[in-house]
Amino acid sequence: MQPFLDRSLSLEEQVSVETHLETCPWCSNRFRFEQELRGYVRVACSEEMPPSLKAKLAALRTPLL
Amino acid sequence: MSETDTEGRRIANEARDRVRFEEEALGLSDQVFRVARGLVNSREEAEDLVQQTYERAFRSWRSFTPGTNLRAWLLRILTNLNIDRARRVKRRPETQPMEEGDYFLYNKLEESAGRPLEEERVVERLSQDDVVGALSAVPHDFRDVLVLVDIGDFSYQDAAQILDIPIGTVMSRLHRARRVLKHELADRAVEAT
Numbered sequence: 290m291q292p293f294l295d296r297s298l299s300l301e302e303q304v305s306v307e308t309h310l311e312t313c314p315w316c317s318n319r320f321r322f323e324q325e326l327r328g329y330v331r332v333a334c335s336e337e338m339p340p341s342l343k344a345k346l347a348a349l350r351t352p353l354l
Numbered sequence: 355m356s357e358t359d360t361e362g363r364r365i366a367n368e369a370r371d372r373v374r375f376e377e378e379a380l381g382l383s384d385q386v387f388r389v390a391r392g393l394v395n396s397r398e399e400a401e402d403l404v405q406q407t408y409e410r411a412f413r414s415w416r417s418f419t420p421g422t423n424l425r426a427w428l429l430r431i432l433t434n435l436n437i438d439r440a441r442r443v444k445r446r447p448e449t450q451p452m453e454e455g456d457y458f459l460y461n462k463l464e465e466s467a468g469r470p471l472e473e474e475r476v477v478e479r480l481s482q483d484d485v486v487g488a489l490s491a492v493p494h495d496f497r498d499v500l501v502l503v504d505i506g507d508f509s510y511q512d513a514a515q516i517l518d519i520p521i522g523t524v525m526s527r528l529h530r531a532r533r534v535l536k537h538e539l540a541d542r543a544v545e546a547t
Contacts, residue, residue, distance in 0.1 A: 290456060291529065295503070297510065322460050330535070331505050333485035338387040342401045346383055346408050350376045351369075 290316075294323055375415045379408065382425050385506070389429055392501035393436050395490045403439070407432040429506065430516045433498055440494050459536035463543060479543045488538035496531035499524055 292298050293306045310317045386407065390400040410431050411418075418427050463479060492500060502513040503524075510528075514521040 291532065295510075319457055319460055323456075326459070326536075326539075327504055329480070330485055330489070333480075333482040334392045334489060334501075334505055335388055336391050336397065338384050338404075339397070339401065342387070342404060343383065345405055346380055349405075349408050349412050350380070351372055351412070 290320060290323060293320075294327065371420075372415060375418065375420075376412060378424055379411055379415075379428060382428060383408070385425060386428050386432060389501055389506045390432060390436075392489060392505045393433070393494075393498060394439075399439075403432060403436060406435050410435070423512070426508070426512050426516050429502065429508075430518075433502075433517055436494075436498070456533065456536075458533065459540045459543070462540040466543075480539060484539060484542040488535055488542060491538045492531050492534045496527045496534060499527040500531035500535065503528055 293303065296303075298306065310320055383404065387400065387404050390403045390407075391397065394400050394403060407428060411428055418424065489497065489500075498517060499513055502508045502516060503510065508516065510521050510524045514524045517524070519527075
């Protein structure tokens with residue numbers, strides 16, 4: 290399941306997983322759950338960069354002569 | 355052309371390349387911050403880490419090969435700085451090996467609900483703080499890989515290059531990191547019910 294979610298399977302393997310998911314509620318529930326969990330972890334950990342930091346970084350640039 | 359002209363041109367070219375490099379690097383700062391925030395436990399630490407990363411990047415800009423992946427190059431600096439930092443602070447003790455499989459969290463939630471989780475949404479069971487807290491409990495070697503792949507969207511290959519470890523190690527650490535994360539999330543989700 291994890292390699293499938295990471296899209297690291299061969300095309301053939303991927304198709305066989307997809308076909309299986311269509312007919313197996315046990316796996317498809319878990320697949321949906323895993324997929325949603327990943328999306329949620331990503332969203333929950335995304336925090337906007339504070340503007341003050343952006344300004345500090347911009348100030349690190351080499352001054353133009 | 356006189357020697358002074360050639361020298362003048364060289365300096366002008368270098369200044370132009372440098373400005374271009376700095377602008378490109380600054381354009382990636384949101385993404386760099388997002389990864390940094392996943393790697394450390396507080397926003398303040400993430401800010402320090404990003405600032406140090408840019409200071410070092412701007413100092414050593416000549417070692418970047420134009421045309422290669424600048425985002426990966428910046429994150430390599432960042433993860434190295436983070437490893438140095440983590441060595442200075444006390445290391446979290448190794449967690450016990452995980453006997454349970456990939457569906458630990460799903461199974462735990464299903465068990466506490468008493469039925470299969472058909473349309474139930476993860477977000478209804480876990481707050482943002484739960485996720486951030488769970489991530490910070492993942493030991494840092496594992497967490498680095500998880501953050502790069504799942505939050506930074508890097509391939510296994512890129513993550514291997516950034517962290518300077520073999521691709522097989524990326525995969526095994528990722529596997530382990532996801533399991534630890536799910537155990538941590540399960541503790542929080544079950545507590546909440």
